[in-house]
Amino acid sequence: MAVSVNEAVSTGPVRDHPPGARRLGGRSRSILEVALLAVLAVVMLFPVLWMIETSIKENRDVYAIPAKFVDFQVTSEHFKDVFVASGGGRSALSVSFLNSVLVAGVSTVLATVLGVPAAWAYSRFAVKAKKDQLFFILSTRFMPPVVVVVPIFLMYRQVGLIDTKLGLILIYAAFNLPFTIWMMKGFVDEVPAEYEDAAMLDGYTRLQAFWRFTLPLLVPGIAATAVFALIFSWNEFVFAIFLTSSDNVRTAPPAIAGLIGGTTVDWGLVAAASVVCALPVFVFAYLVRKHLVAGVTLGAVRR
Amino acid sequence: MGTVAVHGLCKSFGKVQALDGVTLDVPDGSFFVVLGPSGAGKTTTLRAIAGLEKLDAGSVHLDGRDATGDAPAARDLAMVFQSYALYPRHTAYENIASPLRARGCSSSEIAAAVEQMSSLLHIERLLQRRPAQLSGGEMQRVALARALVRRPRAFLMDEPLTNLDLKLRVEMRTELTRIHRSFGATFVYVTNDQVEALSMADQVAVLREGKVQQVGTPTEVYERPANQWVAGFVGSPPISLLACHAEGDRLVGTEGWTLPRPRWTTAEDGRPLLLGLRAEDLSVEQRGNASLSGELYGLEPLGDRTVVDVRVGTEILKVKARPTVTGTPGERLLVTVDLDRAHLFDAGTGVSLSEAGR
Ligand SMILES: Nc1ncnc2c1ncn2[C@@H]1O[C@H](COP(=O)(O)OP(=O)(O)OP(=O)(O)O)[C@@H](O)[C@H]1O
Ligand SMILES: [Mg+2]
Numbered sequence: 001m002a003v004s005v006n007e008a009v010s011t012g013p014v015r016d017h018p019p020g021a022r023r024l025g026g027r028s029r030s031i032l033e034v035a036l037l038a039v040l041a042v043v044m045l046f047p048v049l050w051m052i053e054t055s056i057k058e059n060r061d062v063y064a065i066p067a068k069f070v071d072f073q074v075t076s077e078h079f080k081d082v083f084v085a086s087g088g089g090r091s092a093l094s095v096s097f098l099n100s101v102l103v104a105g106v107s108t109v110l111a112t113v114l115g116v117p118a119a120w121a122y123s124r125f126a127v128k129a130k131k132d133q134l135f136f137i138l139s140t141r142f143m144p145p146v147v148v149v150v151p152i153f154l155m156y157r158q159v160g161l162i163d164t165k166l167g168l169i170l171i172y173a174a175f176n177l178p179f180t181i182w183m184m185k186g187f188v189d190e191v192p193a194e195y196e197d198a199a200m201l202d203g204y205t206r207l208q209a210f211w212r213f214t215l216p217l218l219v220p221g222i223a224a225t226a227v228f229a230l231i232f233s234w235n236e237f238v239f240a241i242f243l244t245s246s247d248n249v250r251t252a253p254p255a256i257a258g259l260i261g262g263t264t265v266d267w268g269l270v271a272a273a274s275v276v277c278a279l280p281v282f283v284f285a286y287l288v289r290k291h292l293v294a295g296v297t298l299g300a301v302r303r
Numbered sequence: 304m305g306t307v308a309v310h311g312l313c314k315s316f317g318k319v320q321a322l323d324g325v326t327l328d329v330p331d332g333s334f335f336v337v338l339g340p341s342g343a344g345k346t347t348t349l350r351a352i353a354g355l356e357k358l359d360a361g362s363v364h365l366d367g368r369d370a371t372g373d374a375p376a377a378r379d380l381a382m383v384f385q386s387y388a389l390y391p392r393h394t395a396y397e398n399i400a401s402p403l404r405a406r407g408c409s410s411s412e413i414a415a416a417v418e419q420m421s422s423l424l425h426i427e428r429l430l431q432r433r434p435a436q437l438s439g440g441e442m443q444r445v446a447l448a449r450a451l452v453r454r455p456r457a458f459l460m461d462e463p464l465t466n467l468d469l470k471l472r473v474e475m476r477t478e479l480t481r482i483h484r485s486f487g488a489t490f491v492y493v494t495n496d497q498v499e500a501l502s503m504a505d506q507v508a509v510l511r512e513g514k515v516q517q518v519g520t521p522t523e524v525y526e527r528p529a530n531q532w533v534a535g536f537v538g539s540p541p542i543s544l545l546a547c548h549a550e551g552d553r554l555v556g557t558e559g560w561t562l563p564r565p566r567w568t569t570a571e572d573g574r575p576l577l578l579g580l581r582a583e584d585l586s587v588e589q590r591g592n593a594s595l596s597g598e599l600y601g602l603e604p605l606g607d608r609t610v611v612d613v614r615v616g617t618e619i620l621k622v623k624a625r626p627t628v629t630g631t632p633g634e635r636l637l638v639t640v641d642l643d644r645a646h647l648f649d650a651g652t653g654v655s656l657s658e659a660g661r
Contacts, residue, residue: 126357194388197355200375201382202449203405213390 048278054271055079062268078272092247093273096255100277103165103251104233107172112226114173115180116218120210122181123188124196134185137178145175145238153242163244168251171239176229183228187221188214223288231281252277304366305457305489306331312351312361314344314513321347323513325361329457329506334483334490338500339510340536345493346385348510349459352491353382365456376405381450385461385493387442389434389449395421396430399448406453420448423482439466444475451482457489464499476503497537501525509533531653534579534646540603540610540621543585545578546650554578558616560595565642570649570656577653579646582623586639587611593642595620599634613638 054062058073085091121127122134152171153162161167191214199209234252241254250258256273259266312325321344329335337345350356352363354375362371370378381402389398396417403413421427424444434442443466450458464472464479480503483490494500500507501521509516509524517529528534534542546557549572554562556578570576597615604626611622613636622638630636647656 192386192388194384194386195390197350197353197375198382198384198388198390198449199401199405200355201353201380202402203376205374205376208405216392 051271051274051278054267055275056272057268059266059268078266078268079276081266081269082272082276093252093255093259093269095248096250096252097276099165099248099250100234100252103168103172104230107169107176107233108226108229110169110173111176111180111229112222115177115225116184116215116222117210118177119181119184120188120214123185124193134182137181141175141178145236149238149242152239156243161243163246163249165249167243168240168249171243172233172236175236176232179232180225180229183225184218184221187218187225191217227284227288230284234277234281304331305455306364306366307335307352307457307489307491308364308367309348309352310362310364312348312363313359314347314351314356315359320513322351322358322361325351325510325513325515327508327515327518329489329491332487332489333505334480334492334503336500336504336507337491337493337510338495338497338507338537340495342512343495343510344513345495345510346461347513349382349461349491349493353380353459354378379456380459381453381455381457382459383443383446383450383461383463387434387446389442389445391434394431394433395426395437395445395448398434398445399430399452402449402453416452417448420452423451423478424448440468440471443467447475454486454488457491460490460492462494463492465494465496479503497539501537509536511536527655527657528579528646529655531577531579531648531655534648534655538581540582540623542579542581542646543618543620544648545580545615545618545620547576547578548573549576556595556615558618560615562593562595562640562642565645565647568647568656570647575650576656577648577650579648580620580640581644582610582621584641584644585620585622586641587613587622587624587628587636588639589637590639591641593640595638595640597636597638599630599632599636601632602628602630611636 053069053072055078056074056076057068058075058077061068061072064072081091083091083094122130127133156162156167161170195213195217196206196209199213200206204212236251237253237257240251241257244250244254247255252273256270256277259270259273307327307329309325309327312322313320314322323344325344325348327335327337327348337348339345347356351358351361354363354370354373354377358371362369364370365373365378365380389395390401393401399417399420400413403416408416417430418427421430424447426441426444426448429437429441429445434445437445443463447460447463450460464475467475476499479490492503501524504521506518507521507524508518511532516533517524519527524533524537528537531544535544545560547554548557549555549564549568549570551572552564554564554576556562562578595613595615597613597620600612600614600619603610603612607626609624609626609628611624611628611630613620613622615638620638645657648654649656
């Protein structure tokens with residue numbers, strides 16, 4: 001189960017260059033590599049850096065032309081504004097962050113709790129037209145959210161789920177479920193069914209056998225899958241902006257987007273809110289990075 | 304009590320017919336060996352008995368009661384898996400304890416039982432290790448211990464000794480036979496090793512391509528194989544088969560030799576036959592009047608004996624001889640045949656024709 005990257009990626013035979021040629025080839029290649037990576041890193045990281053800088057700049061430095069990259073006044077005002085309303089008390093943004101935590105967390109738990117047993121069942125049992133069913137499950141992810149958002153809006157209005165956290169939780173869980181089933185089926189396939197067979201002969205029921213012997217082996221896979229689901233729900237924008245409107249229901253992405261518009265835009269606040277929004281994703285990905293790599297390579301390399 | 308009876312088991316995996324009407328009757332307390340080559344359906348048979356395989360047809364009776372639809376846990380069986388199936392996150396101790404934990408035994412009972420089993424199988428030193436830290440043979444013994452720690456209705460063992468070295472295997476064979484006797488329990492034991500089957504079994508069922516070829520005691524299977532295939536599979540070196548037909552009071556070989564027709568054959572003249580001769584029923588010494596002439600093809604010294612390959616026409620006879628025998632390839636030889644112990648098979652169907660007359 002715990003396949004390290006080194007095991008998963010075979011390095012292949014070592015070529016036998018004469019030492020001089022190898023060093024030369026190695027150096028010129030690495031220079032090119034470093035240059036390309038540097039360009040890529042600048043392109044990718046500059047917006048992030050800019051966001052972080054803006055979030056801690058005094059307002060007049062934010063609007064300074066030419067832009068100040070280093071010699072600006074540092075302030076924590078913007079971060080305070082993210083959480084505390086101008087008149088004191090809780091800000092609308094901080095409520096939206098709490099909403100995001102709730103919606104992303106619960107929808108991820110829901111998708112995991114439903115998806116893991118489903119994946120187990122698809123892996124272990126002879127299900128009629130299994131391939132077709134699995135393809136159907138995956139196909140629900142083919143369509144971009146924008147395409148289905150209008151019908152879902154109409155359905156939600158009928159059943160009274162518009163502008164509710166429950167509505168968002170359900171739609172995110174529904175979107176994450178196929179992904180969870182597919183990811184987890186790969187992980188379950190890796191665990192020999194004979195552990196469960198042995199457990200059943202020991203005297204456990206099938207469900208106990210799954211719970212006690214297979215599930216613990218799936219934890220890394222579940223962690224990787226749940227992080228992906230969590231990040232999807234946390235970042236989701238389209239459904240959130242269409243299906244919710246009031247401040248006490250809104251999640252962070254539409255709330256931050258809502259700061260832009262109006263006559264003046266408080267870019268410092270936007271940047272600070274964005275930093276706060278991005279932080280959990282960074283932290284989570286960092287915490288489970290080992291599992292993530294194992295999970296992703298397992299899912300990708302096998303078969 | 305512990306009788307296991309399966310009737311008409313059928314199971315196919317896609318196009319592969321793994322079991323094709325397997326019927327077995329395992330008496331209480333017997334050491335019942337299922338013998339067959341790789342892919343014969345031995346594992347599938349055991350899994351069917353254990354309730355791990357959904358059957359296409361057939362029934363499983365345990366202690367006379369129909370258990371075909373019962374859950375594995377309800378069948379009260381223990382199994383040693385061919386792949387061991389030891390829980391990877393548990394220590395050897397926890398693996399062995401698992402059947403007792405599942406059935407709610409107290410920790411002191413468990414500790415006592417595990418200790419007893421581990422000393423019996425010489426794995427006391429290994430109890431705190433995980434399966435990944437064990438060698439194949441050690442894992443196999445832990446798997447055996449996990450099965451033997453409880454007294455179920457019957458034990459199912461899927462090639463439990465194949466990964467042990469020869470010395471340990473012979474030791475464990477004796478040990479298992481002893482355990483079987485002292486437990487008085489029913490063992491259904493799967494192997495592809497005929498020596499294991501013949502030395503341990505009360506009864507042997509020979510399985511091939513999902514069909515039972517013959518059921519009988521080891522002696523019956525060896526001395527009176529039901530067909531040409533069983534004769535060829537059981538016995539080492541393998542039985543030699545010579546194409547021939549009966550002609551009056553003689554057997555005439557396709558390669559031109561003649562032998563007196565055994566008294567017990569009832570085969571009509573001219574019907575294509577196969578004469579089966581085991582190495583120990585042949586001799587390169589002049590002993591009787593029934594003999595075949597051939598040339599020395601090769602010598603296989605095996606320590607306690609030498610197997611002499613004798614070429615008769617295009618066919619090879621394997622002859623058991625004293626270890627001191629010598630000769631040069633190409634040398635003419637007379638092979639004496641003990642016709643009373645020979646076998647005749649129908650060349651078309653392979654069915655034994657020896658039984659009727661004997
Ligand atoms: N889960 C399965 N899916 C597909 N085919 C299977 C499966 N299990 C067994 N088979 C096939 O059924 C046949 C019998 O398999 P089985 O495992 O019972 O053989 P065996 O006698 O135990 O062989 P071995 O001595 O190699 O263990 C084989 O041809 C095998 O390929
Ligand atoms: Mg097998």
